[in-house]
Amino acid sequence: MAVATNNDALLEVRNLKKYFPVTKGLILMKTIGYVQAVDGISFSIKQGETVGLVGESGCGKTTTSKLLLRLENPTEGDILLEGRDINTFRGAELQDYRTTVQAVFQDPWSSLSPRMRVRDIVSEPLVVNRNVTTQEKNERVAEVLQQVGLHAQQATNYPHEFSGGQRQRIAVASALVSYPKLIVLDEPVSALDVSIRAQVMNLLKDLQEQYNVSYLLIAHNLATVRYMAHETAVMYLGQIVEYAETEELYNNALHPYTRALFSAALPSHPDLIREDIVLQGEVPSPINPPSGCRFHPRCPFAMPQCSEEAPVEKEVSPGHRVSCHLY
């Protein structure tokens, strides 16, 4: 793979693949094919920066995050944290990894145990991985609750006593409690109300500045990614089709799919409607993805070679990579 090994990268993903078997039958479970949820993606996340991952639903964003969180095992490829392969971690190393990499999920209603008090929810990453006294635990919980804009006294409440935005703050507090270096944010604001979204996004940005934590931000809203991310990767059917610094990507999108996404994104003012590329049809099934360039059945620029040959990733300008026969 043509990925320059980055020295200041906190986390590096190399040619990562995850295929889910499609099975038939109740007991014997015959495999009849594979869902190619993630198919050979590479990127890296620098210390204190945010990488945004955008794409339509089913393109493999959540699967990627699950691989990073070791909730799933990759079919192929490596994930390196500070140069060490996370899939070789066992025992103490794994515990260490669990405190280093944390997550905030999309739905604040389902991501907090309804039967646990805020204190126990927030402190769980500490309690299961380190030996902490009750006093240390309570102090740390009070501290992170204040950092996310909640009151320390609220530690004894149950999640149902909080609003969606507050619950997402609790989730952020829990992710912060073990001094992580990387937090995976899977659609952290899309379930929240418009007026609450800005609160949570600003909080996340502030925390990043304060503690130099890195984020992998998964989102389908391009404007959110523009606001939060330093670098952005565009995914389509399990592959990264374009990768660049956020400003570069938003000013100079190259891949036809990226441009179609930008066209489809809704304007922030009625005079800014620009729909140069309107895609027809829907994302094909990842079980039997199209041959050649996976985007060719929907691509308005498709050429004969596109259906036969998969495009190779090219670096068109420093840090701007794109996989398309046009470049």
Next chain:
Amino acid sequence: MAAVTTTPEVAAPSTPQRENRLVSGLRVARELPVIPLLVLILLLAIPAIFANQLAPHSQRIGVLDDAKLPPFWISESFEERMVVQRADRNRLDVEIGLSNAQRKVERGEATILVGGEDGEVNPGDTLRFQARKGGSMEYPLGTDKQGRDILSRIMHGARISLMVSSLAILLGGGLGTLLGMLAAYRGGKTDSIIMRIVDIKLAFPSILLALVLVAAIGAGFTTVIVVIAVLLWARYARVVRGEALAIKQQDFIDRARVSGASNARIMMRHIFPNLVNTVVVLATLEVGHVIILESTLSFLGAGIPAPTPAWGVMVADGRDLITTAWWIFLFPCLAIVLTVLSMNLLGDWLRDKLDPKLRNI
């Protein structure tokens, strides 16, 4: 602490929340299903706990002379004549002839209408009694064919029913919950195997299975509990598995895994507390089921051995006398029906109350 510029939210939840809890607590109290609860307390709880103190008679030993007495309100008054054989002044003596009538006089249930001519009772006099035949407050619900007080036996039976159902549900429910949770959480082969056993179990006619089991281990109190537990666990496993599968999908399980929680911790700390409602509701609904099962087993002679007054045994006892002494059969039956019905009403109510979706309103 280096505070980040965040926006502390205005809501100060403690006091209003407390108040709300109080208000909703009161509301819950007002909505309590009063009648089922009363029935359960009067019919099941109090008798079960205080059977020894409250029961007027022994539950095992009867007075053969009093066999098959009807309940108290069924009695008729009639006139009886008898000849006094021995008398001591004004007191009637034991050997008045019909001991039955004599006892009645002693108890004040029969009155002497006509005494000796000179106001004294002498041997050889013929007395005329106004007596009552049939039930009395001595045996409010009548007696069975061995002269045992039905009320006392129902009270002691309540204790048996309560013990059998709680132990059987604890055993069967516990096992089912554990297996259901395991199946849902582990998935794959474990799930397939457990659920196939559940299917097989549920495909078996339960009474047949119970009879086979009793035949194998022999009747007795413990056997009944074990057998009922075996009949129960599969239903628990199935319901709990469904519920646990839904819980497992929720993000907080993934969050716990990301935090490094062990499987045991996830099952006990994250999944189980969310199942408690379901398990409790199921248990309440199952009490009815268990009482019927226990009764059926006893009725079929495969339950708790005879002298112990299980409700099912009592029903079985009364069945051949149903045309002549219907009360022997009817009252234990009523006890079963009322208990089961009340338990189900209570279970329904609990289910509505404990459903978190409804509770938040």
Next chain:
Amino acid sequence: MTAVQTATDTILEVNDLKTYIFTRAATVKAVDGISFNLRKGETLGIVGESGCGKTMTALSLLRLVPKPAGRIVEGEIVLNGEDILQKSEDEMRDVRGRQISMILQDPQTSLNPVFTIGNQLREALGIAHRENKSSMLSRAVDALRKVNVAAPERRLDDYPHQMSGGMKQRVVGAIAMSCEPGVIIADEPTTALDVTIQLQYLRLLKEIQAETGLAIIFITHDFGVVARMCDRVAVMYAGRIIEQGDVRDIFSRPAHPYTQALINSVPKLEQSVDRLYSIDGQPPLLSNLPEGCRFAPRCPYVSDQCYEAYPQSYTLNEGHYADCWALDADWQGTPIEEFVPPTGTAG
């Protein structure tokens, strides 16, 4: 109050509509005195945060408020010149579907999973046209073709689960439009869809509107959808419309502090923003509304007056109204552009 212009092309006029939900614990004032009107061929956007009463407004317009807890307690809904609140339930059945219809948020649950879509379409069409089976078939095919479903003949035998979300939402649209109503209420029809599919759907609605002169009430929480779709906008907050006006007025010269804050708190696709404005706190409970202005606890311009009485409605421009005391005290005659709140929250 606003002088409602009763032009002949007004198809729907809502005056001071109040819909309350009476629960055991409290009265939820889900819709608390809203007024607007809608012209033929126009798209009115109703924006607001969740729980502010958008869906209840929509259900009120169809007289489908959940019974018995919910009730329309006051107001007028004049549809095609008749107040539908005066109609009997039987008469309403003729109004629903034929004069006014609705597309719901979740395509997964608005189709019946056990019937084919052909079946469900024919049922809807049957109510509209009362014709025989064979001509119904061609009508169903036409209806699907109208919503851009490819190979509609083959699709008729599909069950809902065999279709993608976007396809299902189109079928729902076809059913809603089967009786050619004059007004369609679309309640967040695209929130469950992907961006590229959402765009296809929005364009389709616009096309149908251009062809048929349909009036659309578009309910959403997404200002992008409003900018893309709507001619006029009504911004709802806690059961009231706090500002309404032409879409360009609302986006370029929002007058109400809440509208301004909302627009400023949405990240922009077209430009990078250093820091988003964010509104502290959260909306009030509709069961426990504050006296006076409902936005007062969160408003940066709040004054004593705001806590005392609900603000008057001020006309800022032809058809542009906002309910805010600050407009009276300080801002009469002042260019509204200056009324943009500072970016960033006061720490």
